[in-house]
Every structure is written in C-alpha cells, then in structure tokens.
Amino acid sequence: MRAWRLLAKRSVMTSVSGGAPWGLNAADLLQNILRVPHYHHYIRHVSQCQTIQEEPHCSNNDKVIPPGDPCSVHDTHYLEAYNLMEENADMIFEPENMLKERSYDGEAVPEDSSLPMPASMIPGPRAWPIVGCLPYMLGHKAFDPQRVYLFWEAVRQEFGPTFRKDMPGHSCLVFISRPEDLESLFRSTMYDPVRPGMTSLKKIRSEGGADGHTHIHDTIFRGRAGILAEQGEEWWRVRRRVQRPLTDATIIHSYLPQMDQVAMEFVERIRYLRDEKDEMPESFNTELHKWALESLGTITLERRLGCLQEDASTLPSRPLRLVVLVKQLLGALHHTENLKLWQYFPTTSIKRLQEAHQVFTDVALEAIRDTERLLATRGRSASSSVTASSCPLHHHQKGDETSSFLETLLRIPGLSREDVLTFLLDMIFTGIDTTSHAVGNMLYLLARNPQEQQKVQQEIDKMVGRPRHLTPDHLAALTYTKAVFRETLRMMPVSIGIVRRLNRDTILGGYRIPAGWEVVAPTLLMNQQEAVFPRAGEFLPERFLRGSSLAPRHHFSFLPFSYGPRMCIGRRIAYQEIFCLIVRILSELNVDYKYEDIHLINRLSYGPSHPLRFTFTDRMKP
Ligand code: HEM
Numbered sequence: 001m002r003a004w005r006l007l008a009k010r011s012v013m014t015s016v017s018g019g020a021p022w023g024l025n026a027a028d029l030l031q032n033i034l035r036v037p038h039y040h041h042y043i044r045h046v047s048q049c050q051t052i053q054e055e056p057h058c059s060n061n062d063k064v065i066p067p068g069d070p071c072s073v074h075d076t077h078y079l080e081a082y083n084l085m086e087e088n089a090d091m092i093f094e095p096e097n098m099l100k101e102r103s104y105d106g107e108a109v110p111e112d113s114s115l116p117m118p119a120s121m122i123p124g125p126r127a128w129p130i131v132g133c134l135p136y137m138l139g140h141k142a143f144d145p146q147r148v149y150l151f152w153e154a155v156r157q158e159f160g161p162t163f164r165k166d167m168p169g170h171s172c173l174v175f176i177s178r179p180e181d182l183e184s185l186f187r188s189t190m191y192d193p194v195r196p197g198m199t200s201l202k203k204i205r206s207e208g209g210a211d212g213h214t215h216i217h218d219t220i221f222r223g224r225a226g227i228l229a230e231q232g233e234e235w236w237r238v239r240r241r242v243q244r245p246l247t248d249a250t251i252i253h254s255y256l257p258q259m260d261q262v263a264m265e266f267v268e269r270i271r272y273l274r275d276e277k278d279e280m281p282e283s284f285n286t287e288l289h290k291w292a293l294e295s296l297g298t299i300t301l302e303r304r305l306g307c308l309q310e311d312a313s314t315l316p317s318r319p320l321r322l323v324v325l326v327k328q329l330l331g332a333l334h335h336t337e338n339l340k341l342w343q344y345f346p347t348t349s350i351k352r353l354q355e356a357h358q359v360f361t362d363v364a365l366e367a368i369r370d371t372e373r374l375l376a377t378r379g380r381s382a383s384s385s386v387t388a389s390s391c392p393l394h395h396h397q398k399g400d401e402t403s404s405f406l407e408t409l410l411r412i413p414g415l416s417r418e419d420v421l422t423f424l425l426d427m428i429f430t431g432i433d434t435t436s437h438a439v440g441n442m443l444y445l446l447a448r449n450p451q452e453q454q455k456v457q458q459e460i461d462k463m464v465g466r467p468r469h470l471t472p473d474h475l476a477a478l479t480y481t482k483a484v485f486r487e488t489l490r491m492m493p494v495s496i497g498i499v500r501r502l503n504r505d506t507i508l509g510g511y512r513i514p515a516g517w518e519v520v521a522p523t524l525l526m527n528q529q530e531a532v533f534p535r536a537g538e539f540l541p542e543r544f545l546r547g548s549s550l551a552p553r554h555h556f557s558f559l560p561f562s563y564g565p566r567m568c569i570g571r572r573i574a575y576q577e578i579f580c581l582i583v584r585i586l587s588e589l590n591v592d593y594k595y596e597d598i599h600l601i602n603r604l605s606y607g608p609s610h611p612l613r614f615t616f617t618d619r620m621k622p
Pocket residue numbers: 195227228239296426427428430431432434435438494495497498499560561562563565566567568569570571573574
C-alpha cells in the first residue's frame with residue numbers, strides 16, 4: 001500500500017519534472033487528478049489492488065457500478081482517464097520487486113455479485129481431441145488464413161463476446177472482446193504478465209541453434225531470450241532496468257533532431273521516387289521500412305546508416321540487408337508461431353527460423369559493434385580536446401554526464417553487455433514493421449479521407465509551420481493529428497491482440513477461467529464494436545477529441561500499445577518517429593491513393609494487403 005502511494009505520488013512528480021511529452025502537461029495532470037473523479041478513483045483502485053480488496057471497479061458521485069457493467073459513466077471522462085493512463089503507465093507499474101511483491105496464495109479473483117459459470121460452459125466452435133476446432137475453422141466460409149480476424153468476428157457473432165477456440169497445441173484458449181473483461185485481464189495479470197508466444201524464438205535463443213550456430217548462443221544469449229520472449233523473473237530483470245531510458249522524455253526528445261532530419265530526407269526520397277504521374281513504386285512499403293530502420297537507428301545504433309541514400313541498382317549495403325533480414329526473420333517467426341509442430345520434431349520452419357535469426361543477429365551485431373568502435377573513438381577524441389558535439393554520434397546530457405543511448409544502457413547496474421545487445425536486437429526487429437505499417441496506414445486513411453487530410457495539414461500549418469527543426473512542443477500541439485493517429489490504430493491496428501496466460505483463476509465474461517489458460521483480446525474485435533465505438537465502421541478522428549459524443553465508451557476499449565508493465569516499451573520512440581514523418585510529409589505534400597481498397601493481413605503483426613502506391617503531389621506553400 002505504502003509502495004503504491006509512493007508511486008502515485010512519484011507519477012505526479014515525474015510528470016511535473018517533464019515526464020509527460022504528449023498532450024498533457026504537469027498542470028493539466030494535477031488538475032485532472034483533482035478534477036476527474038474517475039481517474040482519482042483509478043489511482044486509488046490500483047493502490048487498493050495491492051491489498052486485494054477488490055471493490056466495485058468504477059464509481060461516480062457515489063454511484064456504485066458493479067464490475068462487468070457497461071460502465072456508462074466512463075463516457076464523459078474517457079479521454080482524461082485514457083490520457084492519464086497513457087502518460088503515467090510507466091510510473092504506476094514500477095515497483096522494483098514487482099514479481100515478488102505479492103503472494104497469490106488465497107487471493108480472490110474479482111468477485112462478481114452473481115456466481116460465475118464454470119469454464120466448461122464457455123461457448124465456442126466444436127472441438128475434437130488433438131486437432132481442436134481446426135476442422136471447423138478450415139471449413140468455415142469466413143476463414144481466410146490471411147485475414148483470420150474475419151473468422152473470429154463470425155465466431156463472435158455466433159457464440160457471443162466470450163468464446164473458446166481450442167487449437168492444436170492450445171487446448172485452453174479463450175477469446176474476449178468486452179473492454180471490461182480486458183480490464184479484468186490486465187488487473188489479474190498485472191503483477192506477473194505472461195505473454196505466451198515467441199516460444200520458437202525462446203527455443204532457438206536459449207537452446208542454441210542447429211548447424212553449428214551455437215557460438216552466438218554461447219556468447220550473446222547464454223540461455224536468455226530477451227524481453228520479447230522471456231517470462232517471469234527473467235523478463236522483469238531486464239524490463240525494469242531498460243524501462244526508464246526507453247520512457248524518459250528527456251532521452252527520447254534528445255533524438256528528435258536526428259529523427260526529424262531522417263523525416264526530411266524521406267520527403268526528398270519521395271520526390272526522387274515519384275514517377276511521371278507522381279506515383280510511388282510498388283516497393284514503397286519497403287521504402288517505409290528503410291525509413292523506419294534509418295529513424296530507429298538514430299537511437300539504437302546512435303548514427304545514420306544511409307538507408308535512404310541507396311539507389312535500387314547498387315548492391316545492398318549492410319543496413320539494407322538488415323531491412324531484408326528483419327522481414328525474413330519476422331516471416332519465419334510467423335510460421336513457427338502459427339504451427340508449432342517443431343515442438344515434436346525439427347521442422348523446416350524452425351530450421352528456417354534458425355537460419356534467419358542467425359544471419360540477422362550476425363549483421364545487426366556487426367552494426368552495433370561499429371557503433372561501439374565509434375563510441376570508443378569518441379572517448380579518445382574527447383580526451384584529446386575534440387568536443388562531444390563535433391562527434392558523428394549522437395549524445396545526450398544528464399547532469400555532468402554526456403552519454404549515448406547505448407552507453408546509458410551499458411551503464412545500468414544489473415545488465416550485462418549481452419543483455420544490452422539482446423535488447424537492441426529486439427528493438428531493431430520489433431521497431432521496423434510496427435512504425436512503418438502505422439505510417440503507411442495513416443497515409444492511406446488520410447488519402448481516402450481528403451477532408452481529414454486537409455484538417456491535419458491546416459493544424460500542421462498553424463501549430464508547426466515549416467520550421468528548420470521540430471521541437472517536442474510542436475509535436476505535442478498537434479491534437480487533431482494525434483486523434484487521426486489513434487483513429488488509424490483503431491481502424492487499422494498494428495498489433496493483432498493482447499495475449500496473457502492466467503496465473504490465477506479469473507472471472508471473464510461471467511465465467512471463472514482457471515489459472516494456466518490463455519486469453520486473447522483480438523485488437524480488431526475490440527476496436528470495431530458499435531456499442532463501444534459509435535459508428536465504428538467510419539473514420540472519425542473526432543471521437544478522440546475532448547468532449548466528443550463519439551468517444552469510446554470505456555477506458556480499456558482502446559489500448560493500441562497495451563497497458564501495464566508489459567505494454568509496448570517502444571511507444572515513445574514510435575510516436576516521435578511517426579509524428580516527425582507525418583508532419584514533414586503533409587506540410588509539403590498531398591497524398592492520394594487510386595487503387596483497390598487495402599485491408600489488413602495477419603503475420604506477426606497486421607500489415608497492408610496491397611502495395612502502397614500513393615500519389616504525392618506538392619502542396620502550395622501556405
Ligand atoms: C505503432 C507502433 C507500435 C505499436 C502499435 C506497438 C504495440 C505493441 C504491443 C501491443 C505490444 C504488446 C504489449 C503486451 O503484450 O501487453 C508491444 C510490445 C513491445 N514493443 Fe511495441 N509497438 C509499436 C512500436 C514499437 C517500437 C518502435 C519498438 C522498439 C523501438 C517496440 C518494441 C516493443 C517491445 C520490445 C515489446 C515487448 C515488451 C515486453 O514484452 O516487455 N514497439 N508493442
């Protein structure tokens with residue numbers, strides 16, 4: 001209890017000292033905590049979860065609403081509560097010894113007033129031994145392996161918001177789609193969030209590879225698989241140590257000039273790539289991947305890589321190989337995570353994954369070593385009178401210390417060099433697809449909605465103009481653009497869903513789901529419910545503006561970066577990169593798209609179904 005009080009207090013203090021870069025400033029934050037009864041209650045609620053006195057989970061003016069209720073009181077305060085959750089998520093979940101903090105013995109699941117039904121009563125498609133409901137799924141008219149969300153939606157229509165869908169290797173799999181159930185899921189798993197999946201990555205990293213690839217595993221991974229694939233103590237050991245630098249606004253903002261420079265160069269690249277009809281080539285998706293690596297490289301590799309300078313005709317350089325290798329690795333992981341026959345015998349898919357992982361790791365590590373060499377040179381130069389600012393590597397200043405992101409990570413007590421390298425590898429391979437797809441989807445939706453595009457451009461012209469350098473204040477002022485970004489992630493999300501393995505019995509959708517079962521909250525199912533998002537099928541960024549009558553009906557209904565201690569650790573980087581690029585593109589260019597509709601196809605994350613053959617025309621100077 002005392003720890004949580006300290007945390008709540010610290011969350012306010014951290015924001016006061018500049019920790020809240022997006023939207024709310026410190027004064028807003030304090031004002032909101034005082035003014036918004038719901039959020040005030042929320043902090044209290046989180047604190048009380050510490051002592052497991054589950055109470056009715058929302059209240060307003062003494063009106064008590066039982067858990068599971070549609071929670072209409074959230075309507076008005078949705079955005080305030082949501083913003084505050086987003087801003088303070090890191091601070092709220094930061095107790096050092098989180099995993100040890102509580103014993104689960106004897107803990108009650110959130111008690112409902114009515115008796116929960118047993119899990120055996122959860123409805124769902126017919127399942128057979130071993131194959132589960134695979135035959136049902138394959139024979140279903142809505143089943144499309146590339147758009148599996150269509151099938152999930154059909155199942156939800158037939159069986160309701162909570163359904164069971166046993167699959168081979170996943171015999172106890174429950175799908176939820178009500179935001180209040182997602183809230184219960186997060187609360188139940190908050191102190192030990194196990195995200196099943198990435199088991200093939202864990203296997204090859206911790207057991208060593210076949211075909212003489214063991215040297216990497218001996219020298220880098222040493223039986224540890226990194227935060228993407230690890231669980232429990234080992235995941236938390238790394239996560240809690242890298243949390244601060246990844247979410248420290250000062251550190252992330254210090255990379256804004258470099259990311260902005262990359263964005264400006266990408267606008268030039270668009271001009272260079274345009275054909276006579278001002279259209280992008282079919283390979284524009286890959287161009288966005290290059291931008292994403294170049295932009296992410298400013299922080300993870302501390303330098304410019306040159307991805308945007310290359311001509312297609314030249315031999316691929318190491319950075320461009322990295323783009324290709326990340327794609328191959330994600331593709332291979334998609335296969336091994338989809339069908340886990342490799343658990344029983346060595347399949348071609350796991351061998352492919354080993355190969356792809358091996359080559360990616362070699363190339364990425366070499367790039368990191370180049371950075372280390374440059375940093376070492378800088379150290380020597382600094383001592384022989386060359387100032388840090390003249391160094392090609394980026395650096396930021398904290399007190400008297402000047403350090404790069406890599407040096408900051410390497411100095412964290414309790415993290416070995418191998419931990420840091422593994423973490424950087426994970427950042428590189430998670431941070432490329434995600435941001436490039438989000439930007440591509442946002443440009444697509446704006447191309448299809450010219451009025452909204454115009455509003456974004458007007459906001460950019462008014463609040464930012466065309467400055468030589470973007471500042472954090474410029475980006476924070478873009479309220480409408482931020483609403484468009486959120487609406488993009490609602491309609492065309494990047495993440496397929498939140499998945500957790502329960503570590504205690506939990507009531508979801510009125511059923512008592514036993515510990516050990518896995519629960520999936522599929523993003524598209526959550527984001528497209530009329531009852532939660534009025535006029536869900538329409539692109540309406542206004543719903544994310546303050547005071548909108550279209551606001552989502554529950555504060556756990558829209559969490560594109562997830563929530564809690566396991567939420568996306570790269571989200572501040574993602575925001576910054578994406579906003580730099582959108583601002584620089586739309587302040588100079590109009591975007592249009594003249595081909596067939598794009599929908600999402602599922603791999604490890606959602607990606608576009610067609611090439612992004614945008615048309616970019618120059619805007620008149622405002
Ligand atoms: C629009 C862009 C992005 C979206 C929508 C997104 C979304 C997500 C989501 C939903 C999760 C799962 C969280 C959970 O299980 O609760 C996640 C995890 C993660 N993301 Fe992101 N992400 C984005 C960009 C990035 C970037 C740019 C990076 C790296 C720089 C990154 C690194 C990670 C890592 C390392 C994890 C695993 C965290 C852990 O397990 O502790 N993401 N992301």
